[in-house]
Amino acid sequence: MRIGIPKSLYYYRYGHLWCAFFRALDCEVVLSPDTNKEFLTRGSKLSIDESCLSLKIYLGHVQWLLERCDRIFVPRIANFGWTEKGIKKICCPRFEALHDVVRNTFHADADRILGCQIDYIDVNKSLGEHTEERAFLALGKALGKSRRETVAAFRRAKAADAARQRERADQQEHILAGDGMKVLVAGHGYVVHDPYIGAPAHTMLEKLGVQAVYADRMDRAACLKAGGELSPTVPWEVNREIFGAVQLCRRRVDGIILMTAFPCGPDSMTNDMLVRLVKDVPVLTIILDNQSGSAGLETRLESFVDILRFRKAAAL
Template sequence: MNVVIRKAGLYTMKIGIPRALLYYKYKHLWEFFFDELDIEYIVSPETNNEIVRKGTTYAIDESCLSSKIYLGHVEWLINKCDYILVPRISDYGSGGTVCTKFQAIYDVVSNTFRDRNIKLLYYNIDPKAADFEMIAFLKMGKFLGKSKSRSLYAYLIAKQMQKCAQLKEIDEQKQRLSENKTKILLIAHRYNICDKYIGEPIITFLRELGTVPILGDIASKREALAKSIEISETLPWTFNKELVGSIPLYKDKVDGIILMSAFPCGPDSLVNDIVIRRVKDIPILSLMLDEHEGSAGIQTRLESFVDIIRLKKGDFNEKT
């Protein structure tokens, strides 16, 4: 288990952060923000079978696997901290909107665990109501009893750290792109591909096959958003735009694309079809993952996909 606990002197209040959904996107922003404010926090462990099982019990059957896992993480945090961080995002203004799951998650959590007496720490990003990210964080700082200037300072530092982390990621990916091996672009939401239960087995297996996984989510967001128009004009969801936009950015440098979604992801159900219909000159594999999936089925499909790519490239013996 890899549980992060940061101690910080006098403050006894402890925040719980579920390691799911937006955590993977805002990890640095949240952690550095709380660090700067000297607030103790605890991040739930990497997703394990128990968390998936709990999440599946609490979630409505038809919810997507990612949100089931989220509820599992929230459940794990109950009674281990004072407040659980559950932010809500309405949309990103001109940058696009989000899956309604992110608009609803605060109320889903509070209604699902109503009888467990949980307290939620939240912020709301809604450009239409002038709730921008910075204002949302200042409000959160106020709720935590911190002065405005201190919260602002913490937010700016955290934001800077997040940017640095992103640049570093992109740099590392650049190096991977220059490797002389079969490279596969993974188009998957970060909360899926980075999850120990959903995505990590796939990345590990691709590495075992001697290929280099390239993450579509690691790319300059601004460039990716702009590039997404090349593939789809009316795509409403920001996260999907960023992913789709990474295809034109990386397509010429990779040998194949895997579209990986959690069952039954709403946005992906349409976007994957658009990608398959419009991106023609590169092999594409579409993978759908749910909580009943055995690893053997997935591994067979990955293996044959990599074989096809190598056959196409003409060097079938390139195995490490």
């Protein structure tokens, strides 16, 4: 069976896990290509105006895969449980609705959309039945696999994903411990690392002689803990991690770049909070939309790096 995975949204967070899981179940995984203008154009035609840039891109990826796969994996992610202070850990509501959005957008192929539900909390505010492992067990059953096969595949995939996370976290620590000018690039992975919208900033920074440290590739547990210290009431799990990365890196980098896709609701609130809370290091906010071009991004990065250099020279 050919399982398609859109190379967008939470692919940049869980893609390694998903691919390893399906391959361990002897499924062929088909990834959509890197985002380009065509994907954005296709997705924009399929979306309502209020959709964020990343969701428009995602729908473009799904449309491309429909012509090339048996099933397309679109999970439903509702929440991750509760914090120690009783705050519900959630993600953007679009991720909870994503499976239904895709099925209704491509209603003629709705039966080909493969999903699972990750929801750690039931209606009675206790631990629910749809934790990640249970969700993948249901997914394996839907694919006709035995429980033993599915459990083995899930555990193997989790181990591979954990190793990948440790490797990436070590890479970020290595950069932080090194010499030279460094900036923390903080944002959702599907914005920061998307080849069409956010990733070009990496090349631009390299040309300017600046090393990028990525918030989404740091140790997640450490970031969540530090994020709670900076603001204990932020409910969005990934934004809490971003808060934590800022807290852990603010004295180890020369500047911070907050990168977001228009019009992201959670980011619009948390980025404003970060700008207000972080006063000891320069912060640049970059909002990417359908009309964003590389020239404007490059100009803003050049100006920001100039400010960092002037500031560093003045401190000597």
